[in-house]
Amino acid sequence: MLEEQSFLVSRRFSRSCDRENSWDCMNYRMEKIEIQHGKRLLESNEDDEVGARKLPKQLDAYNSLDLASTTQEVSMIPVDQSGNQRHAGDNSDTSSLIHSIGRDNSISALIRSSRSDYGALASLNKSFRELIRSGELYRLRRQNGVIEHWVYFSCQLLGWEAFDPTSRRWMRLPTMTSDECFMFSDKESLAVGTELLVFGKVFSSLFIFKYSLLTNTWSSGMKMNFPRCLFGSASVGEIAILAGGCDLSGNALSVAELYNSELGTWEALPNMNKTRKMCSAVFMDGKFYVIGGIGGSDSKLLTCGEEYDLQTRIWTEIPNMSPARTRPDGEIGMPVTADAPPLVAVVDNELYAANYAEMEVRKYDKNRRIWETVGRLPERADSMNGWGLAFRACGDRLIVIGGPRAAGEGFIEINAWAPKDGPPQWNLLGRKQCGSFVYNCAVMGC
Helix, strand or coil, X not given: CCXXXXXXXXXXXXXXXXXXXXXXXXXXXXXXXXXXXXXXXXXXCCCCCCCCCCHXXXXXXXXXXXXXXXXXXXXXXXXXXXXXXXCCCCCCCCCCCCCCCHHHHXXXXXXXXXXXXXXXXXXXXXXXXXXXXXXXXXXXXXXXXXXXXXEEEECCCCCCEEEECCCCXXXXXXXXXXXXXXXXXXXXXXXXXXXXXXXXXXXXXXXXXXXXXXXXXXEECCCCCCCCECCEEEEECCEEEEECCECCCCCEECCEEEEECCCCEEEEECCCCCCEECCEEEEECCEEEEECCEECCCCEECCCEEEEECCXXXXXXXXXXXXXXXXXXXXXXXXXXXXXXXXXXXXXXXXXXXXXXXXXXXXXXXXXXXXXXXXXXXXXXXXXXXXXXXXXXXXXXXEEEECCCCCCCCEEEXXXXXXXXXXXXXXXXXXXXXXXXXXXXXXXXX
């Protein structure tokens, strides 16, 4: 990917694609935050959009493709059988994609290009557009171990943004369309495959909105087997598991189900050993773990976790797997539900937790089944009993998204640390002026 350039098509350019179909050229709004010489630079004008670039310049996106497998001189402009050049963005359909190297080599090159360039590539012709929108490229990327992790988060009731940690680009998603009931309800979010799922409440029922990376649109109408909220969830590849949660009456549940984003199906799994809500979940060592939460009719705090083996379909309880609470139950009259679910994440099959009260990072020793402090959280990672702070795994890094709670300081920071590099040394990836309370956050790897 070329540095200091963007090949995503701006909204002002999208009209040239509307003639052909509803594909919107992945017209994200983009804002770029740069960090130079260790100083934090903030772009305060969020209304500015990346200017539209002339299509010939968009063809420079091809420079980011890995064409080392061929020594031919590649023609970047599709050519029809009569030898006439076709202009990018027309209704032509070249089955070979990049004509000079053929379809297979074209796809091989596209797999290894940055997915941030796919929006511009989709504008070149119908074949590119259909290929990207079909999801085939993302399936092939997954099969070949080519994965880019983007962070999706919401600091507004219905607004979502994406952040690419590699290019350090910000992208604004289309605004979710819903009624006030859903807008003000508590929500859970989950990224799986090329989808972002947001769970909330509409009147007396639970509702799911789905954002598709392939079409850059929101849709609704998806149904779970066991509609609920406040569950623990995690994903790997195209599958996700949701466990526990509570019904509309607030009763904790032990149900679990698996969602396959490629098939669009929900599969009921065996129930957990305990009912639990406000829990967290991760994949680790090829198994699914649900951690902590509140269970039973007396809303008792749970310190155990449960391991689900996808091969044997058996749940096994693991004592003391939940990070210790940072304050005693009932302190200053606060109920156990006042604290956020455990802030946990897995990197390289190691489990980490954010101790938001002590501003510490802890690591779980799987052999001794204890938590040990390994370092500090970023200094600006403020929260309200853990709410408003995001702690996620992003490839081989842990990321923390949050901002100061002080009045008038409306911004968030994204900090990252790679555990393989030693004790926590947080690197500032981006800083953005917006609400400093993170309502929801998910990481999509595809």
